[in-house]
Amino acid sequence: MAAASASSAAGQSVGEPSSKRQRLAADTDMGGVQAESSTRIYKMAYLGPEGTYGEMAARAFRSRYTAQIELVPCPTIPEIWNAEADYHVMPIENRIHGAVTETVDSLLSVLGPTAGMKGTSEDGKDRQRLMKKKSRRIRADLALPIRHCLVAKRGTRLEDIKWVRSHEQALGQSSVFLNSNLPQAECQKWPSTAGAAVSLMSPSSTDSAAGAGAAICSKGVVRLYPELEILYEGTQSMNDNYTRFLLIESGSHLPWNSSSPNGTSDPSTSLILPEPDSATPNPRPTDFYALSSSTVFADILSTRTMSSVHSRPAPSSSANGISENESDSEKNKFPTWYLVETIPKSTTLDDAGDDDESGGRWIYLGRTDYRVTQDQLDAL
């Protein structure tokens, strides 16, 4: 993973509440303090660079913990999943443009090949990595309001724009605006919205042969880069636009918004001040499963109610994995994996729905036990 240092993830917004400002300052100082402090610093991987919606989601999730959590920006969504981190913040679906396929594919990759691996040390490492990923658990979710802006270098006129760059989700969410206002512009997919905006300032983007360019990103990006200005605010096709983010835990199960990871709460040793609110269990949790074939649907749904399903083509290497169901593969030239979300029978948190692997035909991916509410987002 090409993660940058924690300091590059720290925003410098003006007018932040003081506790948040302290937290942001703490991000920047993290390296020095880490060496001196015996308190563990947890890592939360998210889609960078600074100014992405993923960063907003990561900050919102992090605010529910009092443990020290360093935000680690990753250049692409698959790299968030592959990061050696305690937490992974990933967008899963959008109100307008639907599933975030990079995230669905990452989650489904736990169905990948383990069987048939030779005993070489490299294979052993791959297997270990996969087993580690299989033990990850979805833990919480949040619906982040999304309002996009068309931004360009200062002085650019709308009629001169020849190309528009952004994450494919933002381009898709803005397709009506782009078709009506910039029909001549070429859409260029970029790993993130903020990354697309930053790229406008690179010398290659100012190449006059390619013409003037623009990016679609959040308003916050323009506050970070005075060279950029907003040409249009609200490019998304509907006002009520949300992207749902998942918080995925990698073995480090910290109490949600309780005093500290190990039960001691000593603000003098903690970089993050305790949050005043109490824990917020999700009143409508859902369970996620990775399914290797549609024949498993009946098993899963005999005791649960489906809330959503995303289907994706199984990668070709799946022939070695648990996904291959022989009768299926003979009949089906289009092997498919499924991410299924279900409503549990009971919403008590003890009933974790934690069936785990059932003879290798599905893998339990976790439950959205907790949710960041709109009030909590507003308070950030």
Ligand SMILES: O=C(O)C(=O)C[C@]1(C(=O)O)C=C[C@@H](O)C=C1
């Ligand atoms: O590029 C970003 O800013 C992201 O956080 C990614 C992402 C996504 O993948 O859906 C998140 C929210 C918006 O829907 C647009 C892009």
